[in-house]
Every structure is written in structure tokens, then in C-alpha cells.
Amino acid sequence: MSNSRTGVTRRQLLVGAAPVVAAAPFAGLAFANGREREASHRGHDRPHAGHAAMIGPEVPAPGGPHDLDALTYPPAALPYEPGRIREYSLVAQDVDVEVALGVTYPAWTYNGTAPGPVIRATEDDLLRVRFANGGSHPHTIHFHGIHPANMDGVFEIVNPGEEFTYEFPARPYGMHLYHCHATPLKKHIHKGLYGAFIIDPREPRPPAQELVMVMNGFDTDGDGENNFYAVNGPAFYYAKHPLRVSRSQTVRIYLANLTEFDLINSFHLHGDFFRYYPTGSTDHFEYTDTVMLCQGERGVIEIDFANTGLFMFHAHQSEFAELGWMGFFDVQD
Amino acid sequence: MESGSLAERSRAVTMRWRLWALVPILLLVGTVSLFAASGGSLLDLVGRSPPPADEFDIRRIELEPGEIRIRVTNPQREDLTIATVTVDDAIVPYELDGSATLERLRSATVVVPYDWVEDEPLSVGITSSTGIQTTGDVAAAVATPGPTAEGFLGYALIGFMVGVLPVALGLLWLPSLRRAAPDWLAAFMALTGGLLTFLALDALAEALELQAALPGALGGTGLVLLGVGASYLGLTFVSQRFATAGAGRGGVLGGLALATLVAIGIGLHNLGEGLAIGTSFALGELTLGTFLIIGFMVHNVTEGLGIAAPVAERRGIGVGRLALLALVAGAPTIFGAWIGGYVTNDVLAVLFFAVAAGAALQVVVEVGRYVARRAPGGLTSGYVVGGFLAGIAIMYLTGLLVG
Numbered sequence: 001m002s003n004s005r006t007g008v009t010r011r012q013l014l015v016g017a018a019p020v021v022a023a024a025p026f027a028g029l030a031f032a033n034g035r036e037r038e039a040s041h042r043g044h045d046r047p048h049a050g051h052a053a054m055i056g057p058e059v060p061a062p063g064g065p066h067d068l069d070a071l072t073y074p075p076a077a078l079p080y081e082p083g084r085i086r087e088y089s090l091v092a093q094d095v096d097v098e099v100a101l102g103v104t105y106p107a108w109t110y111n112g113t114a115p116g117p118v119i120r121a122t123e124d125d126l127l128r129v130r131f132a133n134g135g136s137h138p139h140t141i142h143f144h145g146i147h148p149a150n151m152d153g154v155f156e157i158v159n160p161g162e163e164f165t166y167e168f169p170a171r172p173y174g175m176h177l178y179h180c181h182a183t184p185l186k187k188h189i190h191k192g193l194y195g196a197f198i199i200d201p202r203e204p205r206p207p208a209q210e211l212v213m214v215m216n217g218f219d220t221d222g223d224g225e226n227n228f229y230a231v232n233g234p235a236f237y238y239a240k241h242p243l244r245v246s247r248s249q250t251v252r253i254y255l256a257n258l259t260e261f262d263l264i265n266s267f268h269l270h271g272d273f274f275r276y277y278p279t280g281s282t283d284h285f286e287y288t289d290t291v292m293l294c295q296g297e298r299g300v301i302e303i304d305f306a307n308t309g310l311f312m313f314h315a316h317q318s319e320f321a322e323l324g325w326m327g328f329f330d331v332q333d
Numbered sequence: 334m335e336s337g338s339l340a341e342r343s344r345a346v347t348m349r350w351r352l353w354a355l356v357p358i359l360l361l362v363g364t365v366s367l368f369a370a371s372g373g374s375l376l377d378l379v380g381r382s383p384p385p386a387d388e389f390d391i392r393r394i395e396l397e398p399g400e401i402r403i404r405v406t407n408p409q410r411e412d413l414t415i416a417t418v419t420v421d422d423a424i425v426p427y428e429l430d431g432s433a434t435l436e437r438l439r440s441a442t443v444v445v446p447y448d449w450v451e452d453e454p455l456s457v458g459i460t461s462s463t464g465i466q467t468t469g470d471v472a473a474a475v476a477t478p479g480p481t482a483e484g485f486l487g488y489a490l491i492g493f494m495v496g497v498l499p500v501a502l503g504l505l506w507l508p509s510l511r512r513a514a515p516d517w518l519a520a521f522m523a524l525t526g527g528l529l530t531f532l533a534l535d536a537l538a539e540a541l542e543l544q545a546a547l548p549g550a551l552g553g554t555g556l557v558l559l560g561v562g563a564s565y566l567g568l569t570f571v572s573q574r575f576a577t578a579g580a581g582r583g584g585v586l587g588g589l590a591l592a593t594l595v596a597i598g599i600g601l602h603n604l605g606e607g608l609a610i611g612t613s614f615a616l617g618e619l620t621l622g623t624f625l626i627i628g629f630m631v632h633n634v635t636e637g638l639g640i641a642a643p644v645a646e647r648r649g650i651g652v653g654r655l656a657l658l659a660l661v662a663g664a665p666t667i668f669g670a671w672i673g674g675y676v677t678n679d680v681l682a683v684l685f686f687a688v689a690a691g692a693a694l695q696v697v698v699e700v701g702r703y704v705a706r707r708a709p710g711g712l713t714s715g716y717v718v719g720g721f722l723a724g725i726a727i728m729y730l731t732g733l734l735v736g
Contacts, residue, residue, distance in 0.1 A: 060417070060424065100424070102416030102433075103464050220464020227466055228424075235424065322423030 054239055055310065055328055061236035062098040071232045072243070074118045074212050074254065078125075080202040086121040086170070087128045092135040092158075092180075092193065099218040100228045100235040100324060107192035107218075108135055108180075114192025114233055115214040115258065119178065121170035122200045129166040133158045139188065140164075142181035143197055144296070146171040154181050173201035174281030175254045175298045177214070190219055190226075190260035196298075198254055208252035208302065209245050213267070215293070215315070215325065217259045226261055228324045229315065235324025238313075242328035247305045251329070254280070255291075256298035265325075266292045267301070268316040274303040290316050305331045387413060387461045391469030392440065392679065394457060395477040396449060403443040403457055403469065407435035419458035419466070420447055449474045480675055488611055488670040495610070495629035496603050496666025501659040503637015510638075510645035518645055519708030520720030525595060525639035526700040527724020532602045533693035535732075537561070539605065540686035547679055556680065560687025561694070564601065568594065568695040589650065591643035591703055596661040598696035599636045602689040603662065607669020608682055614674060631731045635724070636662060643703065 078084075090110045097114055099105045110116025121127050133139050137160065142153035147168035150156065158164045180193035196212045216233070217226030228235040245251050257265045268290040275285040280300035291299065305311070314326035386409070393404040401420060407413040414434045418427040430442045449455055455471040510521060540560065544553030575590040606629070640658050644650055672681070705712045 058426075060426065099464070100417050100460075102414065102462050103460060104462060105464050218464070220460070221466050223466075227460060227464060319422050323419070324424065 054236070054326070055242065057240065059236050059240035060101040061240035061324075062101050062234045063237055063240075065241045068232050068234075068237055068241075071113060071115060071118065071214070072211055074196070074198060074210055075120050077120065077198075077200040077204060077210075078122050079204060080122050080124070082124070084122070084125045085128055086125045087130070088117070088119050089130045090116065090132075090141065092131070092133045092139045094135050097192070098234060099220065099230075103220060103228070105218050105220050108137070108139070108188065109192045110141075110195055114194075115216060116178075116193070116195035118196045118198065118212050120198040120200070123170055123173040123202050125170045127166070127168055127170045130163065131158060131166065132163045133160050136160055137188075138182050139180045139193060140182050141166060141178050143168075143178045144176040145197070145199065152181075153178075157182055170199045172281050173199045174279045175256060175300050176279075177256045177258065177296065177298055179258065186260060189258065190217070192216075192218075194258040196254055196256055205252070206250065208250040210252045210254070211243065212254045213256075215255070215257045215259050215265045215267070217261065217320075219261060224261060226259070226323070229259065229265075229320040230324045231327070236326060238327025242310065242330040244330045244332065245305070247308050247331050247333055251301075251303040251305065253301040253303070254298070255293070255301055257293035257295055259295060259320075262295075262317075262320075264292050264294050264317075265320065266290060266316045268314055269303065269329075270312040271307060271309075272303060272305055272311065274301045276301050292316075305329070307331065308333055387463045387465040389413060389415075389435075389459045389461065389467040391457070391459065391467060394455075394469050394471050396455075396471070396474055397476060397479075399446060399448060401445040401447045401449060401455075401457065403445070403459065404440060405435070405443055405459055406440040407437055410437055412436055414462040415441065415443065415459055416462040416464075417458075417460040418443055418445060419460070420445060420449075421456055422458070451475060484674070485671070488674045489667050491610065492607050492664075492667030492670040495633060496607060497659055497663030499630045499633035500599070500637040500640065500663040501656070503634045503639070504641050504655050504659055506638050507641040507645065507650075507655070510641055513645065515709050516714070516716045518642070519704060519710075519714065520716035520723075521638065521642040521645070522700060522704045522708070523717040523720030524635075524724035524727075525642045526697050526704065527721040527726075528635050528639055528728045529595070529598060529693045529697045529700065529724075530721075531725050531728035531732075532599070533690050533697060535728075536602055536605055536686045536690035536693060539609070540683050540690060543679060543686065544683045547683065553683065556683050557687040557690075560684045561691035564688040564691030565695045566691075568597065568692050571597075572695070572699055588646065589644055589654070591699060592640050592658060593661070594699055595643060595696050596640050596658045598689075598692040599639065599662040600665045601685075601692040603633070603636075604665035604669040605682070605685040605689045607666035607671075608673040608685050609669075610666075611670035611673025611675075612682065614670075633663075635727050635731065639724075643700075 093109050093112050095107055095109050095112050096104045097107045097109070099107075107114045119127075119129065129141065129143075131139075131141050138157045140153035140156060140158055143151075143166065145168075147166075151166050151168045153166065156164055176197040176199060178195055178197045180188040182188050194214065194216070196214050198212075213231040215229075215231050217229045219225060220227045230237060253267075255267055259265045270289075273287055273289050275287055276291045277283070277285045277300040279298060285302075291301070293299070308331045311329045311331060312326065313329060314321040388409070390406040390408045391403060392406050393402075395402040395404075403418075405415065412434050415429065416433070418425055425445050425447060427443050427445045430444070432441070435441055443459065445457075452473050452475065455474045456468055457471075458466045458468045460466045510518065513521065537557075540557045541554075544557050547553045547556075572590075572594055575594070610629075637659065640662055669685070701712065704717055708714055708717050710716065
């Protein structure tokens with residue numbers, strides 16, 4: 001599952017981006033020292049940026065520059081081929097994950113991360129997902145899509161130490177998702193048992209720089225409200241490590257909302273518009289810069305960046321954005 | 334000689350039994366070390382104890398232009414680590430004046446550069462490395478007064494206005510009291526008892542309310558009892574010294590000594606009152622308007638009357654003496670306001686109010702003994718009962734002004 005798609009070097013850490021931050025709506029976060037600001041009114045024309053700016057290495061986010069690569073960059077789409085079998089192996093594991101800088105959360109995961117790995121197949125591939133429960137509670141995998149009732153991950157509860165293999169043809173094409181459907185459902189989902197499930201059309205989509213974003217939240221103190229929000233796991237990760245993309249090629253984002261507790265989540269892009277294909281299963285799209293998704297809703301976003309530079313993306317619920325669901329694209333020629 | 338050796342032997346026996354007193358202590362030390370060495374495996378028999386709550390104690394939130402300062406203490410048994418700080422549900426950058434990991438009962442100050450909005454509520458959250466968030470609220474954001482000369486003087490003035498002045502005014506009733514009939518004088522003494530009873534209960538309630546908010550590790554109720562007990566017994570000791578010094582006859586205090594005692598009791602109460610005013614003002618929980626200051630003044634005028642009543646029988650008390658009494662009773666308000674305004678400490682506040690409660694209670698007892706002996710009809714006369722109830726009623730009604 002090597003990353004065949006792009007030659008884009010997204011492996012560079014962003015530095016010296018401070019000026020952009022001044023224009024960002026979260027500038028208040030970045031340098032809010034009023035006294036210094038007052039001083040700057042008197043003496044200087046630029047506010048003091050010594051405090052942690054919300055971009056680059058100063059951002060309070062856990063993880064190194066490549067920690068989320070496996071979740072961010074999906075395995076490559078394969079051209080349609082009759083009778084092909086796509087095999088995946090998922091293991092439920094109880095893992096303490098760092099959901100925000102210095103904050104660990106006892107998560108339930110597929111393969112050690114929350115969200116779990118990206119599962120990808122081409123329409124009509126036979127999907128075979130071997131699921132082993134190495135956790136401490138009964139779990140399942142419930143895939144969205146078209147499949148037989150006994151492959152739905154609702155009745156076939158997999159107890160700790162047991163295994164189950166899900167097998168069905170991947171249908172229909174689009175951006176889907178999977179999650180545990182053991183009860184209590186709310187607990188099993190917000191603990192981290194979910195992930196992206198991409199089914200490519202038999203007629204391949206045009207080449208693009210592909211990204212996956214699974215919107216999630218973590219309620220670390222168990223009060224039924226999320227303490228942190230993000231895409232693909234840790235808060236503010238893509239603010240610390242902006243996603244480097246090329247302006248010359250379409251950016252395609254497979255977006256899903258698996259945020260528990262909150263009714264909706266959203267995606268907003270700064271400085272540009274995009275085509276949004278709800279569920280990614282038809283050619284129908286909307287041209288916008290903000291989309292709203294309820295839990296379980298997902299779609300495909302395609303951006304043709306008009307400009308280069310740093311463009312913020314975040315939930316347009318300001319609270320979610322300020323609790324971690326915020327990042328940057330670093331668009332380069 | 335036999336009797337001598339007998340005495341010696343009995344002394345030796347006494348000594349031996351005195352030493353025996355050490356045996357339980359040694360055994361306790363032994364048992365405790367054995368239990369500790371077992372690594373608590375005994376407790377496993379009754380199941381696993383739940384993990385700690387990991388909540389911090391937010392002691393004080395100070396606001397300065399462009400800055401929020403949060404004093405955080407770890408009340409838990411285990412170390413706690415500060416991982417994330419939020420203001421109004423937004424993660425904010427912050428600085429710490431020390432290590433992020435706090436040992437038990439250790440504190441740190443979190444400094445957040447923040448453009449807060451004046452007069453609007455504000456909530457801060459400190460999240461531990463285990464994800465537990467502790468929140469602290471500011472009812473209405475106003476800049477916390479710093480230790481400026483002006484502020485210092487301001488608190489002193491407020492303390493003077495609500496403490497010293499009303500007590501001094503109340504003392505001016507002395508000439509009228511002197512001309513009162515013995516029955517009425519007894520009634521005014523009983524009134525003193527009534528108002529002190531009110532103050533005692535008021536302070537006790539305040540102490541108990543404040544201790545309830547303290548982290549369990551600081552032993553709230555014990556602290557209150559300690560304060561009440563220490564001040565009650567301490568003041569009992571003082572009053573006994575006054576009595577033996579000849580100020581009273583037959584162990585009953587009267588006159589200036591009793592008035593001094595009443596002044597001390599009221600003074601300790603006013604220390605707490607000043608502390609409460611200073612703290613609330615500093616933390617933006619109280620709009621210290623004109624009305625409130627007037628309320629406290631009216632409320633405290635009666636205290637002057639309480640001090641005047643015991644000395645009404647005595648002639649020739651100089652103005653200097655009276656001024657001193659007014660200071661003893663009123664000046665602590667100033668100190669309280671200073672302390673509350675600048676160093677707010679919940680433990681100190683609990684202790685102050687507990688001490689005030691104990692002192693007031695003790696003075697009620699002294700006044701009761703005095704009235705029992707001197708009042709024409711004893712404790713059960715209509716004047717005394719009426720005066721006592723009137724004292725409580727006056728405090729209650731004027732207290733509504735500051736509620």
C-alpha cells in the first residue's frame with residue numbers, strides 16, 4: 001500500500017509562516033497579550049508574536065510530522081479487475097492514545113489508532129476483512145454500504161479473544177465508513193472504534209492528491225461533552241504539520257463525520273471553493289466553501305486551488321475549531 | 334527505712350507504667366510498617382479502589398489587562414500534570430511558573446495571554462494529562478486590583494467606613510445608656526447578647542459554607558472546629574485573667590473588662606467580614622456599591638451599642654478608652670479587607686470565620702453570666718428576653734441590607 005499518487009513533498013516542516021497567522025481568525029489565540037498590543041500601538045506596527053502561534057512547531061499538538069501519514073494518505077485506488085479479492089485485517093485493541101498535547105485517553109481502537117485504518121476497495125471487489133478482538137469488551141465492525149444482513153456487524157458480536165471475517169462485494173462506490181456496533185453504541189463509537197471506508201468507482205476518478213479526513217472528538221473526562229476535536233485523531237495536528245499540496249493538481253478529500261455527542265460537524269476551507277459530492281456516490285455536487293455533516297454523513301471534496309500559500313481549514317463551529325479541529329493547507333506551485 | 338524503699342519501689346512501678354505508654358505507639362509503628370510493606374495487598378480482598386478523580390483545585394483567577402492568571406493546586410494524593418488550558422472552551426497557549434507536574438497540595442500559576450471582555454462572564458479550564466478538566470468561573474470579568482497604594486488606601490477606607498465608624502457611632506449611645514433604668518440597661522445587655530449570638534451563628538454558617546468548597550485533603554470541618562474551639566477556649570482564658578485581675582467580682586466579668594471582651598469578639602467577627610468584602614471585591618463577585626456600604630454601616634452600628642452597654646454603669650471612662658474599644662472592634666475590618674483583597678486564601682477564610690464564631694460564642698456566655706447576676710429580674714425577665722430577641726431581630730433586619 002505504498003503511496004503511489006503524488007510526488008508532492010509533504011514531508012517538510014513548515015517554518016516562518018508567522019505573517020499569515022496575523023490574518024487568521026485565531027490571531028487572538030496567537031498573541032493575545034493586550035499590554036504588549038497596547039505597547040505595539042504606541043511603539044511598533046506589529047504585535048508581538050512570541051507566544052505560541054497557531055501554526056507550525058509552536059502549536060500544542062502531539063505527534064511528529066509523519067505520525068498520521070497512514071491515516072491521512074489513503075492506499076492507492078486500483079483499477080477495476082473482475083473477481084479481485086481485497087483483504088484487510090483489523091484487530092481491536094485497548095490503547096492509550098495522546099489526543100491532545102500531553103493528554104492521554106484510554107481509547108478502544110482498530111489497529112491501535114483512532115480513527116482506525118483506511119479500508120479501500122474498488123466497486124465489486126470482494127472485500128474480506130478479518131476482525132480479531134484483542135480488546136477487553138465485545139466489539140463488531142459495521143460497514144456502511146450494501147451487503148448481506150449477516151455481514152452487517154450488528155448481530156455477530158465478537159467477544160474478546162474471538163474472531164470474525166466479514167466478506168462481501170464492495171458496493172456502491174463512494175466514501176463510506178465503518179464503526180463498531182456493539183452496545184452501548186455511544187460508548188463504543190466515542191472510544192475510537194471507527195474509520196474511513198472508500199469504494200472507488202469502476203470507472204476511476206481523475207487523478208488527484210488524495211487525503212482522508214475523519215472528523216472526531218474525544219470526551220476525556222466522561223461528562224458527555226467532547227474536550228477535544230480534530231480530524232484523524234489528535235487536536236491541532238494539521239496546524240502543527242500543515243498539509244503540503246500542489247496547486248497544479250486537484251486535491252481530493254474523503255471526508256466523514258464520526259463525532260459523538262454533537263449533532264453535527266462541518267468542514268470549512270479558507271480562500272477557495274470546492275466541489276462537494278455527498279457520499280461520493282453520484283456525479284451530483286455542490287460548489288461551496290462550507291459543508292455540514294451529521295454523524296455518519298460523509299462525502300468527497302475536490303479542491304482546485306487558485307492560489308498558493310497557507311489556507312486554513314476547520315470546523316465552522318468555532319468551539320470545535322478552538323478545541324483542536326483546525327489545520328492548514330500549504331499550497332505550493 | 335522500709336517506708337522509704339517502699340516509696341522508691343512504688344515510684345519505680347509508676348515509672349514503669351508510664352513507660353508502658355510507649356508500647357502502643359511502638360506496636361502501632363510496627364503494624365503500620367507491616368501493612369505498608371504488604372503493598373496494600375490486604376485491600377485487594379475488598380476489591381480495587383476507584384482511580385482518583387484527577388481534578389485540580391482552582392484557587393484564584395486574577396485578571397490583568399491582556400492576561401489571565403490562574404492559581405492551581407493539586408488536592409489529590411497522586412501527582413497531577415497540567416496538560417491543556419482552555420478559556421471559554423478554547424485551547425489557549427499558556428505559561429507556567431514552574432513544573433507542569435504538581436505534587437500533592439503543590440500549586441502553580443498558569444499565565445494565559447488573553448484579551449478578555451470586561452463585565453462578561455469567563456470560564457477557565459485546566460485539563461490534566463489524564464484528560465480530566467477542572468473549570469473555574471469568573472462571574473463578571475474585571476481587572477483584579479493590584480497592590481497599589483491607592484488600592485491599599487481604598488480597602489482601608491472601606492474597612493474604616495464599614496467597621497470602625499459605625500462602632501464608634503454606636504458607642505455615642507453611652508451617655509443615654511448611663512441614664513437608663515436598671516431594667517432597661519439589662520435589656521440592652523441582653524440585646525448585646527442577642528446580636529453576638531447572631532454574629533456567632535452567621536460566622537459559623539459562613540465558615541461551614543466555605544469549608545465545604547475546600548478540597549477534602551484540607552480537612553474542612555476539622556478546621557472549623559479547631560478555629561471555634563481555639564478561639565472559644567482562648568477567650569475563656571483571657572476572660573479568666575481579666576476576672577482574677579480584679580475587674581470582676583466572683584469570677585463574673587463586668588464593666589470595662591466585659592466591654593473589652595465584647596469588642597474583641599466583635600473585632601474578630603469584623604476581621605472575617607472585612608476578608609469577605611475584600612475577597613469578593615477582588616474577585617469581581619461583589620459590586621461594592623454605595624448601598625452595600627450603607628448596609629454594612631447600619632448593620633454594624635448596633636455593635637457599638639453592644640460594647641457601650643457593659644460600661645454604662647461605670648463612670649469616668651475616657652474618650653481615649655472608648656476610641657480604643659472602637660478600634661479593637663472595628664479596625665480588624667480593615668486588616669480583613671487587605672488580606673482578602675490581596676492574598677485570598679480559602680483556608681485562611683474558613684479559619685477566620687471559625688475563630689470569629691468561637692469568640693462571639695464565648696462573649697455571649699460572658700454576657701449571659703453578667704446579665705444573670707446583674708439584671709433585676711435575672712435571665713428570665715421580660716426586659717432580658719425582649720432585649721435578646723430584639724438584638725437578633727435588629728441584626729437580621731439590618732442584615733437584609735447586605736444580603
